Amino acid sequence: MSDQPYFDVESKSRSLESATPQEIMAWALEFFGTSGKLCMLTSFQLGGMALLDILGKLEKDVPQDKRLPVLFIDTGFHFPETLAFRDEVVARYGLNLRNLTPIVDRELFKAIYGDDQLYYRNPQECCRVNKVAPREMALKGFNAEISALRRDSSPERANIQILSRRTDGSFQIHPLANWTRAQAMQYLKDNDVPIHPLHAKGYKTIGCFPTCCTIPVGEHAPERAGRWTGTGKTECGLHLVGQKQDTNDFAI
Numbered sequence: 665m666s667d668q669p670y671f672d673v674e675s676k677s678r679s680l681e682s683a684t685p686q687e688i689m690a691w692a693l694e695f696f697g698t699s700g701k702l703c704m705l706t707s708f709q710l711g712g713m714a715l716l717d718i719l720g721k722l723e724k725d726v727p728q729d730k731r732l733p734v735l736f737i738d739t740g741f742h743f744p745e746t747l748a749f750r751d752e753v754v755a756r757y758g759l760n761l762r763n764l765t766p767i768v769d770r771e772l773f774k775a776i777y778g779d780d781q782l783y784y785r786n787p788q789e790c791c792r793v794n795k796v797a798p799r800e801m802a803l804k805g806f807n808a809e810i811s812a813l814r815r816d817s818s819p820e821r822a823n824i825q826i827l828s829r830r831t832d833g834s835f836q837i838h839p840l841a842n843w844t845r846a847q848a849m850q851y852l853k854d855n856d857v858p859i860h861p862l863h864a865k866g867y868k869t870i871g872c873f874p875t876c877c878t879i880p881v882g883e884h885a886p887e888r889a890g891r892w893t894g895t896g897k898t899e900c901g902l903h904l905v906g907q908k909q910d911t912n913d914f915a916i
């Protein structure tokens with residue numbers, strides 16, 4: 665991308681390891697935000713809520729329509745509690761929300777795949793159409809994305825960097841990379857931040873409602889044990905850091 669700022673990404677990322685999430689968010693807003701090409705992706709879980717609270721404080725004097733675009737992937741398969749919580753959080757923080765929808769509507773989806781229960785037969789394909797592709801399409805309008813990934817949440821995420829660059833040249837920013845789940849929880853408690861109601865019902869992470877995609881596992885289970893349990897699938901494919909997701913791959 666021609667309008668990408670140039671700097672040494674690895675060295676900048678290393679220097680941010682000792683910064684707080686607030687400092688990283690402030691840096692990102694200053695460095696990328698003025699270009700209008702920075703966004704944040706969230707599904708309103710623990711880390712995302714911490715970042716949204718930090719963002720709200722940093723942008724308290726910014727009109728809602730000028731605030732950082734906050735992307736939410738509305739797969740069409742969310743729990744009703746997630747959609748209600750999204751709306752509550754948008755109102756509370758005055759978010760500049762961008763609701764991303766699947767690349768095909770439900771009727772066409774059913775016509776292509778026979779029904780809308782592809783998640784049982786081929787969750788990878790279901791995630792590709794309903795989650796990964798809408799996000800990749802949206803990212804074409806940005807050159808940097810903030811998300812709340814943490815290294816301690818799974819082995820697949822253990823090596824994420826605070827700042828990294830994808831092969832398409834865009835930047836990924838993970839202000840909570842070196843935070844633990846306990847630190848995120850403590851931030852929410854200390855700052856009176858609302859928490860997704862399903863966390864209190866044993867859901868450690870919350871994705872789509874089919875039981876093959878998300879189940880409650882209790883507080884002592886690995887954080888992502890309740891996602892696609894028993895299928896071998898551990899990620900929806902959104903956060904394959906550093907790997908280019910070519911939109912042409914999403915043609916169906």
Ligand code: SF4
Pocket residue numbers: 739741782783786787788790791792794795871872873874877900
């Ligand atoms: S999480 Fe499940 S329902 Fe949601 S897009 Fe992926 S496979 Fe489909």
